[in-house]
Amino acid sequence: ADYKWPSLPYDALEEFLYEGARPDGSSLADLVRPCKLRGGTNTTVAAEWIRLVYHDIATHNISDGTGGLDGSIFFETNRAENVGAGMNNTLSDFSTYPNKYVSRSDIIAIATVFGVATCSGPVIPFRGGRIDANVAGPTGVPDAGDSLDSLTNNFAKQGFNVSEMIQLVACGHTLGGVRYPDFPTIVAGSGQTTVVDLFDGTQQFDHNIVSQYLDGSTRDPLIVLNQTMASDLRVFSSDNNVTMQSMNSADSFAQTCTTIFDKMLNTVPSGVTLTDEITLVPVKVSAVQLTVGTSQLQFQANVRLVMASNSTTVSMYWCDRYGSSANCAGGLKRYAAPGGSLAVSSPISTAMGVTLRRFQFVVPIAASQSIAKFWFVVDYGNGTTVVADNGGSDYVVDQDEVLWVPSMSRDKSVLTGANGIFVTAAVKSSSTPSRVYIDCFGRATTDFLPMNKTYDLALNTSIPAVAGYTFYTGEATDDFGSTMQFDVVAVGADGTNSVDTYRQSGLIGVALAPASTVNSTTAGNVGGASGAENVRFGGWFGMVGVMSLVWTLSYL
Numbered sequence: 123a124d125y126k127w128p129s130l131p132y133d134a135l136e137e138f139l140y141e142g143a144r145p146d147g148s149s150l151a152d153l154v155r156p157c158k159l160r161g162g163t164n165t166t167v168a169a170e171w172i173r174l175v176y177h178d179i180a181t182h183n184i185s186d187g188t189g190g191l192d193g194s195i196f197f198e199t200n201r202a203e204n205v206g207a208g209m210n211n212t213l214s215d216f217s218t219y220p221n222k223y224v225s226r227s228d229i230i231a232i233a234t235v236f237g238v239a240t241c242s243g244p245v246i247p248f249r250g251g252r253i254d255a256n257v258a259g260p261t262g263v264p265d266a267g268d269s270l271d272s273l274t275n276n277f278a279k280q281g282f283n284v285s286e287m288i289q290l291v292a293c294g295h296t297l298g299g300v301r302y303p304d305f306p307t308i309v310a311g312s313g314q315t316t317v318v319d320l321f322d323g324t325q326q327f328d329h330n331i332v333s334q335y336l337d338g339s340t341r342d343p344l345i346v347l348n349q350t351m352a353s354d355l356r357v358f359s360s361d362n363n364v365t366m367q368s369m370n371s372a373d374s375f376a377q378t379c380t381t382i383f384d385k386m387l388n389t390v391p392s393g394v395t396l397t398d399e400i401t402l403v404p405v406k407v408s409a410v411q412l413t414v415g416t417s418q419l420q421f422q423a424n425v426r427l428v429m430a431s432n433s434t435t436v437s438m439y440w441c442d443r444y445g446s447s448a449n450c451a452g453g454l455k456r457y458a459a460p461g462g463s464l465a466v467s468s469p470i471s472t473a474m475g476v477t478l479r480r481f482q483f484v485v486p487i488a489a490s491q492s493i494a495k496f497w498f499v500v501d502y503g504n505g506t507t508v509v510a511d512n513g514g515s516d517y518v519v520d521q522d523e524v525l526w527v528p529s530m531s532r533d534k535s536v537l538t539g540a541n542g543i544f545v546t547a548a549v550k551s552s553s554t555p556s557r558v559y560i561d562c563f564g565r566a567t568t569d570f571l572p573m574n575k576t577y578d579l580a581l582n583t584s585i586p587a588v589a590g591y592t593f594y595t596g597e598a599t600d601d602f603g604s605t606m607q608f609d610v611v612a613v614g615a616d617g618t619n620s621v622d623t624y625r626q627s628g629l630i631g632v633a634l635a636p637a638s639t640v641n642s643t644t645a646g647n648v649g650g651a652s653g654a655e656n657v658r659f660g661g662w663f664g665m666v667g668v669m670s671l672v673w674t675l676s677y678l
C-alpha cells in the first residue's frame with residue numbers, strides 16, 4: 123500500500139534512517155560521520171559498530187531459530203568472546219537512542235548502515251521491526267584461533283555457506299583492525315597504550331582487504347602476525363580464492379557486501395517479522411502537536427522536503443474544526459509561512475545524494491475554531507508547485523479533547539537530578555472525563571530493559587483555565603531513561619478514549635520556531651476542501667515570505 127501519514131512505527135524508523143537523530147534532535151549520525159576515528163585510536167567508530175553487530179548475530183542458530191540480531195549483545199560484553207574496548211564504547215554510543223518504535227536491535231542495524239555509508243561504502247537496505255532480547259543469549263562467536271572446520275561449521279550454524287562466510291569476513295574486515303592490549307597474542311604493544319593494527323591500512327569501506335590479500339601485500343594481522351590466530355587466512359583461502367577473486371574490484375566488492383550485510387542484518391530470531399525496506403518518504407510530516415498556549419491554542423507541525431533548490435518555499439494550509447468555516451465550508455482556508463527551517467541528513471540520505479530540509483510551522487489557533495486537517499503547498503522555485511496533501515486525504519488532526527502541554531511539563535532530572543517527568547495535560551472544560559492518565563514507555567534505560575507504566579493525572583484547579591481547557595497534572599515517577607514516549611489519555615463519560623499519541627519527553631524545554639502570522643483565503647487552487655487529488659499549478663505562490671533559517675534550541 124502507498125505510504126500515508128500517520129504510519130507508526132514506519133514514521134519513526136524512516137526519520138531515524140534518513141535524518142539520523144532522535145525526535146529531540148540528538149544525533150546518532152553525528153557520532154560516526156564523517157567516518158570518524160574513535161578518540162585515542164586509529165580505528166573508526168564505524169568499525170567498532172560493525173564488529174558489535176556481527177557479535178550479536180554470530181550466535182544465531184539457523185536450525186532452531188534462536189539468536190541473531192536481537193540486542194542480546196548488550197548483556198554479553200563481559201564474555202571473553204566479546205573482549206575489546208570497542209564493544210563498550212559502542213554500547214554507550216547506542217544507549218540513549220532506542221525508543222518505543224525503534225528497538226535497540228534496530229538501532230544496531232541502523233548504525234551498521236550508517237557506518238558503512240559514511241566510510242564510502244554502499245547503501246545497505248534497512249528493514250525495521252527487530253525485537254529485543256532482555257537477557258543474554260547463547261555463546262559462540264568465532265575465535266581467531268579456531269580451525270577452518272570449526273569456523274565453517276560455526277558460520278553454517280549461523281546460516282552462511284562457505285562463500286558467504288568469506289564475503290562476510292572480507293566485508294567486515296575492510297574497516298578497523300586488531301588492538302593491543304585487548305589481543306596481546308596478535309598485536310604487540312606495551313603497557314596500556316592502545317595500538318590498532320589495521321586490516322588493510324585504510325579507514326575506508328573499500329576492496330583493499332581483497333586486493334592486498336590476492337597480490338600478497340596484505341598486512342591483515344589475522345593473516346600475517348600469528349599463524350595460530352590467522353583466521354582470515356584460513357577463511358579467505360578456504361575455496362582456493364574463488365570468492366576473493368570475485369570481489370576484487372570496487373564495484374563487485376560493494377555489490378557483494380550490500381547483499382551479504384543485508385542478509386546479516388536480517389538474521390533475526392524466528393518469529394520476528396521485519397518490515398518492508400524503509401524507503402524515503404518524499405514529503406514527511408512529523409512532530410505534529412496541538413497544545414494550549416498562553417491565551418489560545420497553538421499548533422505545530424514539521425514537514426521535511428526533498429529540496430529541488432535553495433529557493434524551494436512551502437506554506438501550510440488548514441481547515442477550521444468548528445464554526446461557520448468548519449472543514450473549509452465556503453472554501454475558507456487558513457495558511458501560514460514557516461517559522462524556521464533546518465537542513466537534516468544522515469549518512470544514508472547523504473550517500474543517496476538527497477538534500478532534505480525540515481520546515482517548522484507554529485501557528486496560533488483560536489479555540490473556537492480549532493483545526494480539523496492541514497496540508498502543504500510547495501513551490502520548488504523552478505515553476506513547479508505541488509499540493510502535498512497526504513495522497514488526497516490531507517493530514518487529519520484526530521482530536522482536540524486532550525492535549526499535552528510541554529510548556530507546563532518538566533523533566534525532573536534536569537531540575538533536581540531525580541527520576542521523573544511532571545506532566546501537564548489540558549482537557550476541554552466542557553467534558554467530564556472519568557480518568558485522565560499517561561501511558562509511558564521508555565527503552566533507553568540504564569539496565570536496557572523496557573519500561574511501560576501508566577500514571578493518573580488529577581484535575582489541578584490551581585492552574586486557571588485557558589481557552590476553554592482545564593489542566594490535569596501528574597508525575598511519571600520511575601526511571602524511563604534518557605527519553606520517554608507517552609500517550610495522554612482522557613476516558614470520556616461515555617467510555618470512549620481521546621488520546622494525544624506518541625508524545626516525546628525529550629521535547630520538554632526545546633524551544634519552538636517562532637509563531638507565524640495566520641492568513642485566510644478562499645482561493646480554489648490550493649487544495650484542501652475539494653481535493654481528492656493533488657492539484658498542480660504554477661506561478662502564483664511567489665508571495666510567501668522569506669524564511670528564517672535559524673533553528674533555536676534553548677532549555678527551560
Ligand code: HEM
Nearest residue numbers: 165169173176206208264265266290294298299300301353
Ligand atoms: C572468522 C570470523 C571472525 C573472527 C575470528 C574475527 C576476529 C576479529 C578480531 C580478533 C578482531 C579484533 C577486535 C579488537 O581488537 O577489538 C576483529 C575486529 C573486527 N571484526 Fe572480526 N572476526 C570475524 C568475523 C567478522 C565479521 C563477519 C565481521 C563483520 C561482518 C567482523 C567485523 C570486524 C570489525 C569491523 C573489526 C574491527 C573493529 C575495530 O577496529 O574496532 N568480523 N575481528
